[in-house]
Amino acid sequence: MKTDDERLVALDKAHLWHPFTQMKEYRSGSPLIIERGEGVMLQDVQGRRYYDGFSSVWLNVHGHQAPELDQALRDQLERVAHTTLLGMANVPAIELAGKLAAISPKGLNKVFYSDSGATGVEIAIKMAFQYWRNRGDRRRTAFVTMDQAYHGDTIGAASVGAIPLYQEVYRPLLFPAHVVPYPNSYRHGGDEAAMEATLGALRRLLEERGEEIAACIVEPIVQGAGGMLVMPAGCLRRMAELCREHGVLLIADEVATGFGRTGAMFACDLEQVSPDLMVLGKGLTGGYLPVAATLATDEVYDAFDAEYEEQKTFFHGHSFTGNPLGCAVALASLRLMEERRMVEGIEAKAAFVARKLAPLKELRHVGDIRQQGLMVGIELVRDKASREPYAWADRIGVRATMRARELGMLTRPLGNVVVFMPPLCSSEEELDAMTDIVAASILDVT
Numbered sequence: 001m002k003t004d005d006e007r008l009v010a011l012d013k014a015h016l017w018h019p020f021t022q023m024k025e026y027r028s029g030s031p032l033i034i035e036r037g038e039g040v041m042l043q044d045v046q047g048r049r050y051y052d053g054f055s056s057v058w059l060n061v062h063g064h065q066a067p068e069l070d071q072a073l074r075d076q077l078e079r080v081a082h083t084t085l086l087g088m089a090n091v092p093a094i095e096l097a098g099k100l101a102a103i104s105p106k107g108l109n110k111v112f113y114s115d116s117g118a119t120g121v122e123i124a125i126k127m128a129f130q131y132w133r134n135r136g137d138r139r140r141t142a143f144v145t146m147d148q149a150y151h152g153d154t155i156g157a158a159s160v161g162a163i164p165l166y167q168e169v170y171r172p173l174l175f176p177a178h179v180v181p182y183p184n185s186y187r188h189g190g191d192e193a194a195m196e197a198t199l200g201a202l203r204r205l206l207e208e209r210g211e212e213i214a215a216c217i218v219e220p221i222v223q224g225a226g227g228m229l230v231m232p233a234g235c236l237r238r239m240a241e242l243c244r245e246h247g248v249l250l251i252a253d254e255v256a257t258g259f260g261r262t263g264a265m266f267a268c269d270l271e272q273v274s275p276d277l278m279v280l281g282k283g284l285t286g287g288y289l290p291v292a293a294t295l296a297t298d299e300v301y302d303a304f305d306a307e308y309e310e311q312k313t314f315f316h317g318h319s320f321t322g323n324p325l326g327c328a329v330a331l332a333s334l335r336l337m338e339e340r341r342m343v344e345g346i347e348a349k350a351a352f353v354a355r356k357l358a359p360l361k362e363l364r365h366v367g368d369i370r371q372q373g374l375m376v377g378i379e380l381v382r383d384k385a386s387r388e389p390y391a392w393a394d395r396i397g398v399r400a401t402m403r404a405r406e407l408g409m410l411t412r413p414l415g416n417v418v419v420f421m422p423p424l425c426s427s428e429e430e431l432d433a434m435t436d437i438v439a440a441s442i443l444d445v446t
């Protein structure tokens with residue numbers, strides 16, 4: 001007779017196809033199966049407990065089983081679980097739209113819902129494209145993105161992605177986008193040189209082809225999946241100015257950076273940038289439910305605001321667009337963030353983490369420690385002097401991650417970059433324990 005754990009492992013291996021996972025390798029291992037979570041801890045079916053050191057893929061805000069979010073979900077369940085936004089509305093979706101318009105950068109006054117970061121990006125791309133068509137400009141069809149950008153895995157979102165490993169196999173399916181360098185200070189000669197390379201390339205592109213470009217999409221301040229790269233100060237503002245000068249729409253993809261993660265409510269706030277379109281996901285519901293949103297300015301919205309016969313409608317929607325359960329939880333999450341002054345508290349937590357991790361810089365294989373708020377990437381290199389990275393086949397990030405798991409913390413690497421992104425609610429004591437594990441895991445594998 002099999003135990004229930006063994007039954008689950010067998011079912012998992014037989015039927016579940018996991019994302020971003022080589023299934024052959026997965027099936028040969030011992031799967032980690034999470035059964036419950038509480039606060040910053042997750043517990044597997046064998047009762048082992050782990051710190052959630054990557055916020056369950058960068059989204060958890062208030063911890064697992066946050067009583068206020070659970071209650072908001074129960075309260076909404078007593079009213080209605082789902083109804084559509086096609087030609088009608090629901091109460092939490094309206095309330096949340098008003099709230100998002102109030103807290104987002106200046107000018108973003110309209111909210112279009114979807115269900116994941118990728119669909120939110122997809123919507124921004126289609127809106128930007130159609131914005132120009134609706135205005136009678138058929139030349140502006142192209143998009144600009146940044147080297148190593150990640151905006152999600154649907155075809156449109158992947159088209160503006162620039163991580164070859166994720167893109168190449170689908171290349172024939174994707175539309176081509178212009179790619180400008182991301183200002184990687186560690187690898188491009190320091191802040192000033194890196195920023196100049198980015199701004200110079202963008203300036204030249206806009207001068208030469210600006211009138212063909214619909215929009216430029218950027219992960220503001222921190223490029224996440226590309227390796228937790230932090231932009232030099234002022235770079236985002238200059239990019240926004242260049243776009244404005246050339247009439248190009250700016251799409252800020254705040255899926256990873258939004259909701260306090262970088263130390264401000266939105267990363268754009270750090271440089272007072274007001275994009276034309278902004279994409280939100282992950283932390284929007286405190287990391288509870290699949291809700292995303294694409295925010296637009298009145299100017300963008302007005303280009304769609306026409307007579308029925310003109311067919312300028314935004315013909316896009318998903319079955320679960322504006323799901324009331326998700327919107328109710330998002331409202332509760334935002335309320336809690338305000339009550340607890342969470343965004344204001346990030347700076348002190350981030351400073352504590354920075355102090356704890358600083359000694360790692362001395363290690364022979366730690367090349368760079370990058371941090372903005374509670375987004376941290378530690379780049380491991382084979383050779384510190386030449387900055388030669390570990391090869392993909394060295395699996396250095398994977399090994400550090402597996403060691404961290406043995407020591408009681410979950411995370412997921414980005415190639416040779418160890419990621420640390422704790423839930424925003426983590427206490428100093430919890431951050432202390434988690435950063436100890438980060439340090440020990442790196443020491444043990446390098």
Ligand code: PLP
Pocket residue numbers: 116117118119121150151152153219224225253254255256257281282
């Ligand atoms: N955009 C950014 C910046 C992201 O980091 C991600 C996910 O990591 C996405 C978009 C895609 O979001 P989702 O996984 O919810 O589709």
